[in-house]
Amino acid sequence: MNLEKIKFSLALFVGRLVYLFMKILGLDATTFPGKVVLKIDPQFLIKIKNRFKKIILVTGTNGKTTTNNLIFQIITKSGYKALGNLEGANLRTGIATAFIRNPSYYDFGVFEVDEGIFPFVYKDLKPHYVVITNFFRDQLDRYGEIDxxxxxIKGAIKDSKEHILILNADDPFVSRFSDLPNRKIYYGIGxxxxKKDTEEIKESIYCPKCGKILKYEFFNYAQLGRYFCECGFKNPDYDYYILSAEYKENYWLIHIKDGDEDVFLNFRxxxxxxxxxxxxxxxxxxxxGIDKEILKNIISNFSFRLGRLEKFNLEGYERILVLVKNPAGYNQVLDTIKDDPNEKVLLLILNDNVADGRDVSWIWDVDFEKIKDDNISTVICSGTRAEDLLVRLKYAEIPLNKxxxxxxxxxxxxxxxxFKAKTYILPTYTALFKSRKLIMKRLRNGT
Incomplete structure (x- = not known):
């Protein structure tokens, strides 16, 4: 056995021990075992790529975790064996930990990847498919500007023509990948x-080809919508798209156009x-190549927890946990809350740890004015930067007595x-799992 095989075997053995030990102690074991493994063998990800027949990477700012879990369920419920980092641990350490937990050979690896470290993961894993969701301002102290x-990311993948790109045609930033030579599949909302017009932050207001201001026929949120420029830049033609969608009785009723065929499904x-x-x-x-009817059934029955609109029932009232981490996503969550006619209370949690981003000035781009409604009786501010939240809410003219x-x-x-009311709990990333743990403990104890 050569030295590289010895390093891999040692890293895997030690990583498994660390993982099992942490699980016994009830500790979060989504990243640290991977950190240990990569310390022992920095080429660990390169060495596991041959354990997968196909690898799918999902990157972008918002929607990675839910999209990754959807894809994983689609693949596994279609009869394939797959591995994924489903908890949202999307750095190299999280991917390594996912393999440590279940070392084997797989048909598919389905991995969410933080956009900031995507070039490094791409180089290690050499994926067959890359899904790009969208780009928004997020943790400027880590990533810099969106451009x-x-x-x-473009620089990382531009020299490989082998993988297929699955791209959001409604985001002008993602459309910039259209000039790559790869096979491209475009999706969007037609x-x-x-229907309610709300002010949104459009991150991409200038045409990437000529520099003039983009024009919009409509937008669905932030800069995602139907855009065009007089120079000819516009949404690429869709391969698959949502023709219409209506949220009714706690479900989306979705009409998808798949070529000349119509697919109708629900999403909860x-x-x-x-x-x-x-x-x-x-x-x-x-x-x-998965059949449309199979996809329809899997998506309609999709279930996902871990703080993405996760619902708990306590004393007859819904307590809903929703991760928030940047202005575009936060505004979408506030729209959901605003559209909810029930009496409700909110807990907003803002941390400024490294994984959250040290710079919290982004909260001034969140439209907290949306939650001035009378049916929101109380807003609790918490976290390491709770005072910053309170000041922002004050400027949003939310009454201080609330x-x-x-x-x-x-x-x-x-x-x-x-509180005897419907409850929304909105934590940033490092508060998410602790919040969930505390809620689960409260549910178990009933006190």
């Missing part, structure tokens, strides 16, 4: 879905952003769960 992120999670997750995953399924400041997350969770 920088887009160009780094009409305006949300609200928010226009989830429509994009659905059509991106549907497109991947079709590219893989706002409670509670820096301690444990206390804030316990307090919000005492």
């Amino acid at each position: 920088t992120t887009v160009e780094k 009409n305006k879905v949300r 999670y609200p928010g226009v952003y989830n429509l994009y997750n659905v059509i991106s995953a549907y497109s991947v399924g079709r590219v893989l 706002i409670i400041l509670e820096n301690n997350l444990n206390t804030a969770i316990l307090k919000i769960l005492t």
Whole structure:
């Protein structure tokens, strides 16, 4: 056995021990075992790529985790053996940990990848398919401006013609990948879905070809919509798209155009952003040759937890946990809350740890004015930057008698769960899993 095989075997053995030990202690084991493994063998990801017949990478700013889980369920429920980093641990350490947990040989590897480290993962895993969801401002202290992120990803994949790109045609940033020589599959939403006109931040306002301001027939959220420029730049033609969608009785009723055929399905999670997750995953399924009826049934019965509109029932009231991490996604969640006619209370949690982004100035681009409604009785602000949230809400003209400041997350969770009302809990990334753990503990104990 040569040295590289010895390093791999040692890394895998130690990583398995660390993973099992952490699980016994009840610790979060989604990234640290992978960190240990990559310390022992920095080429660990390169060495596992041959354990997969096909590899799919999902990257972009919003929707990666839900899209990744949708694709994973589509593949596994179609009879294939697959491995994925389904908890959202999307750095190299998270992908390594996913393999450590279940080392084997697979038909598919389905991995969500942080857009900032995508070039490195791409180089290691040499994927067969790359899904790109969208690009928004997110953690500027880590990524820089969006153009920088887009160009780094393009630079990483431009020299390979082998993989297939599955691209969101409704995002002008993603459309910039159209000049690559790869086979490309485009998805999108063909009409305006949300009838209420709301002000949104359009990240991409200039044409990437000529530099003039883009024009829009409509947008569904942020810069995603039907755009065009007098120089000829516009949405690429769709391969698969949503013709119409209506949210009714807690379900999206979705009409998909698949060539000349019509596909009708349901999806249980609200928010226009989830429509994009659905059509991106549907497109991947079709590219893989999965039958339309099978896709329809899998997507309609899709179930996903881990803080993406995850619902808990406590004392007869829904408690809904929703990850928020950038202005575009946050505004979509606030739209969902605003459209909910029930009496409700909110817990907003803002942390500034490394994984959240140290710079929290992005909250000033969130339209908190949307939650001035009378049917929101209380808003609790918590997290390491709770005071910043309170100041932002004050400028949004939310009455101060509705706002409670509670820096301690444990206390804030316990307090919000005492309200006899529908509850929305909106944490940033590093508060998500702790919040979920506290809610689950409260459910188990009943106190």
